[in-house]
Amino acid sequence: MNDQLDRALGAYYGLALGDAMGMPTQVMSREEVVRVYGTVTGFEPARPDNPVSAGMPAGSVTDDTDQAVIVGRLIDEGRGTIDPLRLAHELLAWEKEMKAKGSFDLLGPSTKAALDAVARGVPAAEAGRNGSTNGAAMRVTPVGIAFPTEPSAGFLDRVVESCQVTHDTTVGIAGAAAVAAAVSTGVGGGTLDEAVAAAIAAARAGARRGHWIAGADIATRIEWAWQLVRDLPEAEALDRICALVGTSVASQESVPAAFAVLAVAGGDPWRSALLAASLGGDCDTIGAIAGAVAGSVAGLSALPAEAVGTLRTVNALELEPLTERLLALRERAVRTGSGHPPVS
Numbered sequence: 001m002n003d004q005l006d007r008a009l010g011a012y013y014g015l016a017l018g019d020a021m022g023m024p025t026q027v028m029s030r031e032e033v034v035r036v037y038g039t040v041t042g043f044e045p046a047r048p049d050n051p052v053s054a055g056m057p058a059g060s061v062t063d064d065t066d067q068a069v070i071v072g073r074l075i076d077e078g079r080g081t082i083d084p085l086r087l088a089h090e091l092l093a094w095e096k097e098m099k100a101k102g103s104f105d106l107l108g109p110s111t112k113a114a115l116d117a118v119a120r121g122v123p124a125a126e127a128g129r130n131g132s133t134n135g136a137a138m139r140v141t142p143v144g145i146a147f148p149t150e151p152s153a154g155f156l157d158r159v160v161e162s163c164q165v166t167h168d169t170t171v172g173i174a175g176a177a178a179v180a181a182a183v184s185t186g187v188g189g190g191t192l193d194e195a196v197a198a199a200i201a202a203a204r205a206g207a208r209r210g211h212w213i214a215g216a217d218i219a220t221r222i223e224w225a226w227q228l229v230r231d232l233p234e235a236e237a238l239d240r241i242c243a244l245v246g247t248s249v250a251s252q253e254s255v256p257a258a259f260a261v262l263a264v265a266g267g268d269p270w271r272s273a274l275l276a277a278s279l280g281g282d283c284d285t286i287g288a289i290a291g292a293v294a295g296s297v298a299g300l301s302a303l304p305a306e307a308v309g310t311l312r313t314v315n316a317l318e319l320e321p322l323t324e325r326l327l328a329l330r331e332r333a334v335r336t337g338s339g340h341p342p343v344s
Contacts, residue, residue, distance in 0.1 A: 138289065
């Protein structure tokens with residue numbers, strides 16, 4: 001396996017790893033996670049009293065991975081572009097399937113509101129004008145796999161396409177741009193420090209796109225969170241993330257929290273997933289983001305083979321063919337130097 005494919009698969013499976021690790025502890029407080037699980041050391045089944053993930057077996061992924069696969073598939077089928085209305089319909093179909101299975105793991109608040117608006121006939125370009133939560137950031141990893149960060153304007157256009165129908169706001173796009181740029185930098189051979197720097201720059205650029213909404217600057221908060229917990233003992237660092245950065249679905253909290261987790265874990269994908277799961281809150285998404293970035297830098301080869309096998313078996317997950325097709329789009333974008341979708 002070549003290095004770029006290893007890193008791209010590391011990003012996708014790292015996302016799934018962080019997602020599945022955080023599945024049973026999501027919506028719990030940090031104190032409750034410590035009381036129930038102590039130190040999270042591996043996959044756990046969801047407790048029957050978890051209002052979101054009750055009944056899910058150990059190693060199960062949630063909406064973070066499912067939606068990232070949907071976005072990746074649409075990029076592939078659209079030869080580098082995402083039709084916002086097609087994405088809306090795919091997400092609605094996904095939620096319908098989840099409901100049929102009796103799942104409580106459904107669409108997030110911004111995505112649900114936007115798709116309800118689309119169903120009422122609101123144009124796709126307007127449906128996401130209030131979306132400020134982390135739904136776009138959690139599913140954007142395939143954009144980072146499929147496209148290089150340069151030229152930056154073209155890269156940001158691809159990020160915006162993945163956001164528009166649900167999170168077409170300064171905050172939503174900034175969070176997604178940060179994650180996509182970090183992943184793309186890792187896939188391109190960058191170090192963790194380079195990935196974080198790319199995330200900060202992309203978040204600043206992303207905050208100039210979409211509908212303005214009030215909210216703390218994500219680029220500044222990533223930079224601050226990255227430094228906040230460095231060199232602290234793990235337990236103290238996690239307490240500080242919960243108290244100061246925040247672990248809610250708000251992009252201004254969960255995206256910087258993921259980068260803080262990366263700082264504590266030193267970019268190790270397995271440690272990132274375990275630490276994120278120990279936070280509680282929206283820890284499946286925080287873990288998915290941290291896992292994707294860490295995986296893009298460290299590669300699939302750095303993920304425990306047994307854990308990857310569990311992810312594949314429990315979720316019938318096979319990301320290799322899709323990842324290879326996304327990298328083919330990336331190769332063509334690099335070759336043409338445009339940053340735009342390839343022309344047949």
